[in-house]
Amino acid sequence: MNFTYSEDQLTYRDTVAALLAGEVTAESIRTRWESAQGIDANLTQQLSDMGLNAMLVPESCGGLGLSELDFILLAQECGRVAMPEPLVENAMVATAMLSDIAGSGLVAANQCQDVLEKIATGNVSVACGHWINPYINMADTNQWLLLPHGEEVHLVGSQAVDLIAQRSSDPSRRIFKVNWQPSSRTKIADGQLGTDLWRSALNRGALGVAAQLIGLAENILQRAVIFTTDREQFGRPVGANQAVKHLLADCAVSLEFAKPVIARAAYAVATAPTRADWAVSHAKVAASQAALLSVRHGMQVHGAMGYTWECDLQIWMKRCWAIDKTWGDAGFHKNRIHEWLLNPNALMGAEHTFGKSMSLNDETILEQGAV
Amino acid sequence: MELTYTDEEQAFRLQVRQWLVGNLPETPLKSFDTQEGFEQHRQWEKTLASGNWGMVTWPKEYGGRGCNLIEWLIFEEEYYRAGAPLRVNQNGIFLLGPTLMEYGTDEQKQRFISAMASGDEIWAQGWSEPGAGSDMAAIRSKATRDGDEYVINGQKIWSTRAVFADWVFCMFRTDPDSKRHHGLSFVFVPLDAEGVTVRPIDQLNGLPGFAEIFFDNVRVPVSNRLGEEGDGWSIAMSTAGFERGLMLRSPARFQQAAKNLMGLYRAKRNDILDLSIEDAVVRCYMDAEAYALSTYQTASRLMSGGQIGAESSCNKIFWSELDIKIHDTAMRLLGARGELEPDSEDASAELGSWLDGFLFAQSGPIYAGTNEVQRNIIAERMLGMPRK
Numbered sequence: 001m002n003f004t005y006s007e008d009q010l011t012y013r014d015t016v017a018a019l020l021a022g023e024v025t026a027e028s029i030r031t032r033w034e035s036a037q038g039i040d041a042n043l044t045q046q047l048s049d050m051g052l053n054a055m056l057v058p059e060s061c062g063g064l065g066l067s068e069l070d071f072i073l074l075a076q077e078c079g080r081v082a083m084p085e086p087l088v089e090n091a092m093v094a095t096a097m098l099s100d101i102a103g104s105g106l107v108a109a110n111q112c113q114d115v116l117e118k119i120a121t122g123n124v125s126v127a128c129g130h131w132i133n134p135y136i137n138m139a140d141t142n143q144w145l146l147l148p149h150g151e152e153v154h155l156v157g158s159q160a161v162d163l164i165a166q167r168s169s170d171p172s173r174r175i176f177k178v179n180w181q182p183s184s185r186t187k188i189a190d191g192q193l194g195t196d197l198w199r200s201a202l203n204r205g206a207l208g209v210a211a212q213l214i215g216l217a218e219n220i221l222q223r224a225v226i227f228t229t230d231r232e233q234f235g236r237p238v239g240a241n242q243a244v245k246h247l248l249a250d251c252a253v254s255l256e257f258a259k260p261v262i263a264r265a266a267y268a269v270a271t272a273p274t275r276a277d278w279a280v281s282h283a284k285v286a287a288s289q290a291a292l293l294s295v296r297h298g299m300q301v302h303g304a305m306g307y308t309w310e311c312d313l314q315i316w317m318k319r320c321w322a323i324d325k326t327w328g329d330a331g332f333h334k335n336r337i338h339e340w341l342l343n344p345n346a347l348m349g350a351e352h353t354f355g356k357s358m359s360l361n362d363e364t365i366l367e368q369g370a371v
Numbered sequence: 372m373e374l375t376y377t378d379e380e381q382a383f384r385l386q387v388r389q390w391l392v393g394n395l396p397e398t399p400l401k402s403f404d405t406q407e408g409f410e411q412h413r414q415w416e417k418t419l420a421s422g423n424w425g426m427v428t429w430p431k432e433y434g435g436r437g438c439n440l441i442e443w444l445i446f447e448e449e450y451y452r453a454g455a456p457l458r459v460n461q462n463g464i465f466l467l468g469p470t471l472m473e474y475g476t477d478e479q480k481q482r483f484i485s486a487m488a489s490g491d492e493i494w495a496q497g498w499s500e501p502g503a504g505s506d507m508a509a510i511r512s513k514a515t516r517d518g519d520e521y522v523i524n525g526q527k528i529w530s531t532r533a534v535f536a537d538w539v540f541c542m543f544r545t546d547p548d549s550k551r552h553h554g555l556s557f558v559f560v561p562l563d564a565e566g567v568t569v570r571p572i573d574q575l576n577g578l579p580g581f582a583e584i585f586f587d588n589v590r591v592p593v594s595n596r597l598g599e600e601g602d603g604w605s606i607a608m609s610t611a612g613f614e615r616g617l618m619l620r621s622p623a624r625f626q627q628a629a630k631n632l633m634g635l636y637r638a639k640r641n642d643i644l645d646l647s648i649e650d651a652v653v654r655c656y657m658d659a660e661a662y663a664l665s666t667y668q669t670a671s672r673l674m675s676g677g678q679i680g681a682e683s684s685c686n687k688i689f690w691s692e693l694d695i696k697i698h699d700t701a702m703r704l705l706g707a708r709g710e711l712e713p714d715s716e717d718a719s720a721e722l723g724s725w726l727d728g729f730l731f732a733q734s735g736p737i738y739a740g741t742n743e744v745q746r747n748i749i750a751e752r753m754l755g756m757p758r759k
């Protein structure tokens with residue numbers, strides 16, 4: 001049992017965090033808002049050069065062959081700077097699904113390997129739709145889309161879909177409804193495997209959102225602390241008032257107890273993505289709760305400033321509000337947990353926190369003879 | 372990250388489970404806030420000590436097993452799974468013990484630790500005073516040096532277990548001219564010493580769970596002082612304090628309660644009209660798990676040389692609110708029968724000890740530093756918000 005991230009994971013996180021802190025500022029995000037596609041092509045190239053797109057691409061396809069557990073802290077950093085580029089969903093969901101198929105015996109394995117190789121070299125990007133999400137963010141920046149038709153998985157070229165732009169309340173999000181026709185030529189998986197692939201995709205997507213929400217919320221909290229330290233009323237910082245302190249302390253508590261839940265979920269997804277439902281749903285619910293509380297309290301302590309377009313806080317708040325409802329909202333995830341709790345075969349109790357542990361009952365132990 | 376137990380950890384779990392199955396008391400013990408129950412619990416501490424299970428993290432020389440924090444968590448999981456008795460000596464073993472090991476002289480360790488581990492000496496804590504609650508630096512009780520002795524005068528209050536305990540560890544003002552957290556010393560006093568008067572205070576459940584202690588020219592040897600004279604505050608607030616914060620309420624306690632709550636929920640859910648009950652049970656189970664995961668993470672971090680700081684204040688808030696949530700949900704499930712005391716004519720097994728737990732849970736956000744004080748600590752020390 002060891003519940004710590006490795007030195008490599010922490011170092012890579014710090015490297016990526018340093019890059020993002022320089023490249024993704026509130027000012028540069030507002031510049032993206034004015035641009036046609038809403039992304040920074042230079043940054044996309046830099047992320048690709050650092051191998052971020054290829055982290056979950058198998059080594060045999062020129063990638064790094066790493067897991068969701070290696071990626072999760074990076075997803076958190078992407079959230080921290082409110083990065084508009086859809087790296088997390090593409091690299092952790094679409095790529096992972098392609099890798100699953102590439103490693104299968106399916107006819108489409110070769111095609112997926114080919115696409116993965118191009119992802120690894122930075123020539124292609126792929127987005128992943130899902131029945132649980134009505135829209136795909138930045139769908140227009142990809143060459144391929146993974147799309148569901150029942151349990152079938154289709155890999156569809158961007159020229160073969162009709163993208164209908166919608167306007168999100170978060171100007172950083174460019175969301176599209178996708179109209180398309182499934183055909184036998186685009187189908188790459190179906191049946192039980194298709195069901196499993198969509199299940200894994202949902203778990204990876206929800207995990208990615210949870211991690212980003214933590215980063216977003218931590219940034220909001222930090223902004224709130226700075227603002228309430230600088231802003232003076234009645235001759236002292238507003239942050240010196242207990243009423244203000246306690247609002248933010250509650251955010252810290254909520255975040256502190258969401259982070260290990262996300263680490264456990266990342267571990268579960270990396271180990272067995274189709275059997276990670278419970279862990280992922282817990283992570284998504286905990287992260288959402290922490291993020292929404294931070295948004296609420298973060299805005300409150302900003303006073304009227306927090307309610308303006310000018311205040312950068314809106315960049316983080318609106319992202320939280322929007323992505324909180326993607327990859328399954330709180331109701332969906334709480335229901336998955338509730339179903340599990342009612343399952344008579346659910347292994348409950350502290351000894352099963354990390355999955356099936358020793359299930360010897362006391363009678364068996366007595367038969368073996370107590371020591 | 373490796374979130375599976377090693378073979379050694381599993382073997383340890385089996386060993387704990389086997390020992391508990393073979394040694395648990397056959398019938399539940401009476402409350403340790405009664406004379407009879409207190410002695411039963413003392414006996415249980417002796418039984419634990421006889422198998423070297425009293426304090427598994429302690430070094431072998433003090434009757435422990437030298438276990439690491441992960442093994443401690445496993446032990447606790449098995450302990451609560453088995454429904455083993457509460458620890459009557461928790462003030463001693465969880466709070467004083469680790470501090471003694473860090474700051475005690477060899478003589479003090481010899482004198483006090485084994486007797487604590489064996490249950491021969493049960494400890495109470497004497498920090499709060501009528502005028503020093505959340506503001507502990509306002510302590511006024513005095514220990515005045517007289518040769519090789521201290522002469523103690525003053526009053527302590529809210530001393531848990533002090534009604535039946537053998538010893539109390541206290542904070543006294545040893546420098547009469549000192550102010551606030553200066554000039555305080557950490558001193559042990561036997562509760563049967565001449566001049567000590569213990570006045571029981573009944574808690575919400577009607578039992579004398581804590582006491583007021585009056586000191587009237589009580590004499591104790593200077594060797595009963597832990598650490599240097601005037602260092603009491605820093606000893607009490609030391610890093611070891613944060614680790615104690617980790618150990619005071621292990622997650623297994625709440626995971627077991629959450630599991631019991633699920634049993635109750637499965638039995639009662641069809642009778643419940645309150646639409647929010649589903650959300651409440653899901654939250655209870657999730658939060659109990661979250662507390663466990665957080666503790667495992669902290670334990671791993673400490674084992675690899677990390678530190679624990681103000682985030683232990685987050686723990687205090689989280690587990691105390693979780694405990695209330697769990698018991699509040701249980702009471703909602705029990706409905707109008709929830710008020711029944713267990714000896715009522717109509718009381719059924721379903722009621723379990725939920726009422727007792729519900730009452731006790733109310734104290735969580737208050738003791739060991741109120742949650743409001745913890746929020747101040749989080750805001751100022753963890754987030755860096757201005758003091759004034």
